[in-house]
Amino acid sequence: MVLKIYFPQCCNRADSGLMVGRWIAGHDSAVVLAVIHYPFIPGQVKRYIQQIQAQSGVELSVLGSWSLPKEGQEGMESFLRDLSTIFPQERWLQINREFGKTGFTCEVLTQDQNGGTTQLEAKKKKKVVEEGDGEAGGDGAEEGEEEKVIFVHYEQKKVMLSQLHPIENGVPDPKADPPSELRQMFRMVANSQPLFFLDKYDDGPLKTTHWQSEGREGSIIVELLKQASAPLCLLISWLLSIWTCFCNIRIFSLYPLRFLSTKLSTCIQLSYRTEHMRTLSSAKPAAGHTQFMRKANILVSLLVDVALGVLLMSWLYRDNHITMLANALVPAADHIAKELDELLQWLMGAPAGLKMNRALDQVLGRFFLYHIHLWISYIHLMSPFVEGILWYGGLSACLGLTFALSLLSDMVALLTFHIYCFYVYGARLYCLKIYGLSSLWRLFRGKKWNVLRQRVDSCSYDLDQLFIGTLLFTILLFLLPTTALYYLVFTLLRLVVVLFQGVLHLSVDFMNSFPLFAVGLRIFRSFRLAEGVKFRVLCEEPGTALHLMMEINPLKYGTVVQTYRTPTYSCYPKDSWTALVKKLFVGELIYPWRHKTTKTD
Amino acid sequence: MGDEAFTDINGKAISMDCHSHSGFCREFTVSSPKVSVGKVMVYTCCVWLLAYTVFFFTQNTAVLSSAILITLVGMMFHIHFVKVDHESLLVIGSLGIQVSSCYASGRETTTFIEMSKIKDIVINEAIYMHQIIYYLCVLLKDPAEPKAVSSVVPLFQSSKPRLNCLVKVYKSCQEILSKC
Numbered sequence: 001m002v003l004k005i006y007f008p009q010c011c012n013r014a015d016s017g018l019m020v021g022r023w024i025a026g027h028d029s030a031v032v033l034a035v036i037h038y039p040f041i042p043g044q045v046k047r048y049i050q051q052i053q054a055q056s057g058v059e060l061s062v063l064g065s066w067s068l069p070k071e072g073q074e075g076m077e078s079f080l081r082d083l084s085t086i087f088p089q090e091r092w093l094q095i096n097r098e099f100g101k102t103g104f105t106c107e108v109l110t111q112d113q114n115g116g117t118t119q120l121e122a123k124k125k126k127k128v129v130e131e132g133d134g135e136a137g138g139d140g141a142e143e144g145e146e147e148k149v150i151f152v153h154y155e156q157k158k159v160m161l162s163q164l165h166p167i168e169n170g171v172p173d174p175k176a177d178p179p180s181e182l183r184q185m186f187r188m189v190a191n192s193q194p195l196f197f198l199d200k201y202d203d204g205p206l207k208t209t210h211w212q213s214e215g216r217e218g219s220i221i222v223e224l225l226k227q228a229s230a231p232l233c234l235l236i237s238w239l240l241s242i243w244t245c246f247c248n249i250r251i252f253s254l255y256p257l258r259f260l261s262t263k264l265s266t267c268i269q270l271s272y273r274t275e276h277m278r279t280l281s282s283a284k285p286a287a288g289h290t291q292f293m294r295k296a297n298i299l300v301s302l303l304v305d306v307a308l309g310v311l312l313m314s315w316l317y318r319d320n321h322i323t324m325l326a327n328a329l330v331p332a333a334d335h336i337a338k339e340l341d342e343l344l345q346w347l348m349g350a351p352a353g354l355k356m357n358r359a360l361d362q363v364l365g366r367f368f369l370y371h372i373h374l375w376i377s378y379i380h381l382m383s384p385f386v387e388g389i390l391w392y393g394g395l396s397a398c399l400g401l402t403f404a405l406s407l408l409s410d411m412v413a414l415l416t417f418h419i420y421c422f423y424v425y426g427a428r429l430y431c432l433k434i435y436g437l438s439s440l441w442r443l444f445r446g447k448k449w450n451v452l453r454q455r456v457d458s459c460s461y462d463l464d465q466l467f468i469g470t471l472l473f474t475i476l477l478f479l480l481p482t483t484a485l486y487y488l489v490f491t492l493l494r495l496v497v498v499l500f501q502g503v504l505h506l507s508v509d510f511m512n513s514f515p516l517f518a519v520g521l522r523i524f525r526s527f528r529l530a531e532g533v534k535f536r537v538l539c540e541e542p543g544t545a546l547h548l549m550m551e552i553n554p555l556k557y558g559t560v561v562q563t564y565r566t567p568t569y570s571c572y573p574k575d576s577w578t579a580l581v582k583k584l585f586v587g588e589l590i591y592p593w594r595h596k597t598t599k600t601d
Numbered sequence: 602m603g604d605e606a607f608t609d610i611n612g613k614a615i616s617m618d619c620h621s622h623s624g625f626c627r628e629f630t631v632s633s634p635k636v637s638v639g640k641v642m643v644y645t646c647c648v649w650l651l652a653y654t655v656f657f658f659t660q661n662t663a664v665l666s667s668a669i670l671i672t673l674v675g676m677m678f679h680i681h682f683v684k685v686d687h688e689s690l691l692v693i694g695s696l697g698i699q700v701s702s703c704y705a706s707g708r709e710t711t712t713f714i715e716m717s718k719i720k721d722i723v724i725n726e727a728i729y730m731h732q733i734i735y736y737l738c739v740l741l742k743d744p745a746e747p748k749a750v751s752s753v754v755p756l757f758q759s760s761k762p763r764l765n766c767l768v769k770v771y772k773s774c775q776e777i778l779s780k781c
Contacts, residue, residue, distance in 0.1 A: 002625060002695040002781060028695070148625060150696065180715050534711040535691065535699055537622045546623040548693065553711055 002148045003108065004029040005093065006185055006550075008156040011035045012097075014209040016067040018083070019093065020049065020060055020195070022188055027181045030093065033156075033192050034210040035066050042086045048206055055194040064093030084109055103544025106149045149545040153538070156211035158527040159189045160196075162552050163289045165531055165563065182533060236281035243274065265406040265505065266396075272512065272568070273400070276302065293518055293564050300517040301566070305400035312404055313397045322394060326387035330379060333415070337376045344368055347485060356482045364486055368422060375418045402508045409504040416497045423494035424589065430487040431587030433476055440473035491584060515564035519557065526554035607766040609634070610734050617766050625694030625777050629770050632687040633760040636705065641676075648672055680705040685759035692774050695781040698722075698739060700756055712754075716781070718742055720750055722774045724767050735764045737771060 006021075006029065017037035023030050036045060049060050065083055084092040092109040164186050168179065179187070198206065199213040261267040276298045286292035316322060348365035350356065393411070397404040413420075442448060443466070448459035461469070521528055530552045538547040555563075583590050609615050613634040620628045652668030684705040691699040698719060701711040720740040726733055736755050743751035757767075 004696065148623075148694075150626075150693070152696075180717055182715060532713050534701070534713055535693065535696070537626065537628070537691070540622065546626055546693075548626075548696075553713065 001028050002150055003106075004150045004152055005095075005106070006031040006152045006154055007095075007104075008032060008034075008211065009153050010156055010211045010213065011066070011209055012153075014066065014068065014213075016069065017065070017209075018045065018087075019063045019066050019095070020208075021063045022058065022060060023063070023091075024181055024184050024188075026178060027184075029181060029185070030063050031185050031188055032063060033060070033189065034195055034208045037207045037209065040206055044206060046087075052192075052195050056191050058188055058191045060192075060195070061089065062087040063089070064091075064095065066095050066097075068097045068099070070099075101544075102538070103540060103547065104151055106151075106545055108149075151545055151547045152535075152550050153547065154189075154550045155527075156189065158552055159186060160193075160211070161190075161525075162186065162527050162530040165529065165555055165559065167289060167563075186530075230283075233281045233283055236277055237283075240274065240277055240281060264410050265508070266403065266410050269402055269406045269508065273302075273402075293515070294566065296517040297515040297564060297566055300520070301511065301514065302400070304516060305402055305511060306398070308401040309397040309399065309404055312401060313394060316394045316397070322390050323387060326390050329386055329390075330383045333379045334376065337372050337379075340372055341369065343489065344372075347489065351485060354481060354485070356485070357479055360479055360482050364482070367425075368486075371418060371421065402511050405504050405508050409501050409508075412497065412501060412504075419490070419493050419497055422490045426483075426487040426490040427587050427589055430483050433480060433483050434587050437473065437476050437480070440469050440476065443469040444473060487587065509568055513566045513568045515561060515566065518560050518564035522554060522557060522560050527552040529555040529560060531555045531559065607631075607762055609761045610729075610732065610763060611761075615760055615762055615766075617762065617769070619769070619773065625780060626692065627773055627777060628689060628691045629773070630687050630689040631757050631760045631762055631766070633685050635686075636680075636684060645672055677706075681708060688757050688760055690756055690770065690774075692777050694777045700739075700754070702759065714739060714741070714754065719778075722771065722778065724764070724771055725753070725755075734761065735767055736761070737767045 004027070011032065011034070014035045015037050017035045018040070019032045020034050020036055021030060021032040045062070049062070052058075053060055084094075090110070094107040094109065096105045096107075097103075164183055168183070178184075195208075196210050196212045198208055199210065280295060280298055280302075286295050344365050347356075348361050393407055394404075396407055439449065442456065443461060446458055446461065447456050449455075450457045518529070532553045533550050534553045536549040536551065538549050540547055580590065607615050607617050615634060616632045618630040618632075620630070622628065648668055648671065652664050656662070656664045681704060686703045686705045688700070688702045691701075693699070695716055697713055697715040699711060699713045701709055703709045718741050720742045722737065722739050724735050725738050726735055736757070738756060739754040740750045741752045741754065743749040
C-alpha cells in the first residue's frame with residue numbers, strides 16, 4: 001500500500017519540529033497543515049491542539065516529526081524517536097531533509113497491538129520496471145512488504161481558498177459514497193483557518209510555520225469595506241421597506257394598472273432589481289460558497305450597470321443630443337406614416353400584378369388609412385412634449401443601462417402601437433376567413449366537426465344548407481387573396497418590431513444574468529474556482545521517495561458562466577420554428593417572446 | 602524505453618516515449634505528426650488566389666486585406682485550438698491517472714481522474730467510418746452500482762496510435778493498477 005503525504009510548500013524550508021495535521025479516513029493519506037518548532041512543551045502543544053479543534057471542528061493530531069538540520073545540529077535521531085512516545089499515535093512519520101538535497105526521506109513507525117514499534121523504512125528503490133518484493137537495504141527491522149511513500153506538495157494558500165466543482169452542498173447524502181480523497185483534503189485545509197493565526201514571530205508559547213508564517217496578510221481596503229458594509233446594508237433595507245410600502249398602495253392594485261405593470265418591461269425590471277437589492281441587503285453574511293458568489297455577482301453587475309447608465313447619461317445630456325433626438329423623432333414618425341400610406345395605396349391598386357377585389361380592397365384600405373391619419377395627428381399633438389419626455393426619461397438611465405433599454409423597448413412598443421393594431425385586425429380577419437373556409441370545405445364534402453368528440457364526422461345536409469354553404473364558400477375563397485395580402489404585409493411589419501424588441505430584451509437579460517464577478521475571479525484568481533487538480537513530477541534524486549507537485553486546474557469559462565448564471569426572467573422564444581410558421585399560416589396571434597415569471601400572476 | 606517506429610491509424614509516423622519516474626509512477630507521451638509546410642502553403646495560396654480573383658473583378662482592396670486577416674486568424678485558431686502536439690498519460694499508483702493534451706501553441710489541457718473512480722483501463726474496438734480501430738480507454742465506476750461502468754474516457758484521441766503502441770501502454774498501466 002502506498003502512503004501519501006500532502007506536504008505544504010511553505011514548510012519546505014521550515015526549521016525542525018513537529019508536524020501537525022490529519023490522517024484522511026479511509027485512505028492511506030496524511031495532510032500536513034503546519035509545523036511546530038522546537039523548543040516546545042508537550043503539554044502546551046496538546047492544549048493548543050485541543051483549542052484549535054474546538055474552534056475549527058477539524059480533528060487535528062500530531063503526525064510526526066520534521067527535521068531539517070542546520071549546520072552544527074546533529075544527533076537528533078534518538079530524540080526524534082523518543083518524541084513518538086510522548087505523542088502516542090498509530091503511525092508516526094519521521095521526515096528528514098538535508099540542505100542541498102531536494103528529496104525527503106520518510107520513516108514510518110507503526111504502533112502495533114503489543115505496544116512495540118516496528119519501523120518500515122521507505123526508500124526509493126532502483127528504477128526498474130518490474131518490481132518484485134523489494135529487498136530492504138540497510139538496517140532496521142523490516143517486516144513483510146515495503147511501504148512506498150508519495151509526497152504531494154501543495155500550495156496551502158491556494159488550496160485553502162479554492163472551491164472544488166461541482167459544488168457539494170452541506171448535507172451529505174447517506175446513500176452516496178463518502179467524498180473522495182481530494183475533496184476531503186480540500187475541506188480539511190479550508191476548515192483549518194484558526195490554525196493559521198499564530199506564527200513563529202508571535203510571542204505565544206508555540207512557534208508554528210504555515211502559509212502565513214511570513215506575516216499575516218490583510219488589506220486595508222477590504223477591512224474598511226467590511227466595516228462600511230453593515231450600516232450600508234441597514235440603509236438599503238430601510239429604503240427598500242419604504243419602496244415596498246409605496247408599491248403596495250391600494251391604488252396600484254386596480255385592474256388596468258396591474259395589467260400594465262405586467263406588460264411593461266420597465267416595471268418588470270424594477271421588481272427584479274428590488275429582489276436583487278433585497279438579497280444584497282440581508283444582514284447575515286453569506287452562508288457557503290454559492291450564496292457568496294451570487295451576492296458578489298449581483299453586486300458587480302449592478303455596479304457595472306449603473307456605471308454604463310451614467311456613461312450613457314453623460315453622453316445624452318451633452319451637446320444637446322436630446323434636442324437632436326427629439327427633433328429627429330417627429331420627422332421619423334412622419335416618414336414612417338408616409339411610407340405606410342404609400343404601401344396602402346399600392347395595395348389598393350394592383351400590387352405585384354395581382355388583381356384584388358375592388359370593393360373589399362377599398363374598404364380595408366380606407367379603414368387603415370383612417371387609422372394612420374389618427375395616429376399622425378396624435379404624434380403632432382404630442383410633439384411639443386417629446387423633448388421633455390426624453391429628458392426625464394433619460395434620467396432613468398442613472399438607475400442602470402438595463403432601465404434605459406427597457407424604457408426604450410416600452411417606448412418603441414407604444415409608438416408602434418398602430419402597427420400592432422393593424423396586425424391584430426388583419427390577423428383576426430384572416431383567421432376568421434380561414435376557419436370559415438375550412439368549415440365550409442367540410443360541408444362541401446359532406447362532413448362536420450363534432451365538438452363533443454373532437455373529430456370529423458359525416459353529416460347529411462339539406463339541399464338549401466348545401467346551396468348557401470357553397471355560395472359562401474365561393475365568396476370567401478375569392479376574397480381570400482385580398483385579405484391574405486393585407487395580413488401578410490402587416491404581419492411582416494409586426495415581426496420587424498417584435499424582432500427589435502426581442503433584441504433589446506435579450507441584451508437586458510444578458511446584462512442581468514451574466515456572472516461578471518465569477519468570470520473576473522476566473523481570470524485574476526483562477527485558483528479559487530477549481531475543476532480539479534493536476535500533478536507534475538518534480539525532479540527526483542535517486543534514493544528518495546516520489547515527489548509530486550499538485551496544482552489547481554481551473555474551471556473552464558463555459559462551466560463558470562453556466563454554474564454561476566443569475567437566474568432571471570429569461571426571455572426566450574416560446575415556440576419552435578415549425579409551430580411559429582403554423583400559427584402564422586392559420587392566422588393565430590403570435591407573441592413570440594415569453595417571459596418566465598417568477599411569481600404567478 | 603526508446604522510440605520504435607509507431608504509426609497512427611492513417612499510417613503517419615508518430616513517436617511514443619515512456620518514462621518511469623518510480624516503481625508505481627509512469628508517464629507515456631505520444632507525439633502526433635507535425636503540420637506539414639506544404640499543406641500550409643497550399644491552403645494559403647488557394648485563399649489568396651481566390652481573393653485576388655475577386656479583387657480583379659471588384660477592384661476593392663478590402664477583399665485582399667480581409668483575405669490576409671482570415672488566413673492569419675485561421676492559422677492562429679488552428680494551432681491554438683485544433684492542432685495537438687503531444688498527448689501524455691501519467692499513471693500514479695493509488696492516486697490516479699492524469700490525461701493531458703498539449704497543443705501546437707503550447708496550451709495544455711489536463712484532466713485528473715482519481716483512483717477511486719477508475720474501474721479499469723482497457724483496449725476497446727470501435728467502428729470509425731470504414732475502419733475498425735483499437736483505442737485505449739479508462740472505464741469509470743458508477744457511484745450507485747459498484748459493478749457497472751458509468752462512462753468511458755478514451756485516451757490518445759488525436760494521435761490515434763495503432764495496436765502495437767497501445768499494447769505497450771496497456772501492459773505498463775496494468776502492472777501499476779494491479780499493485781494497488
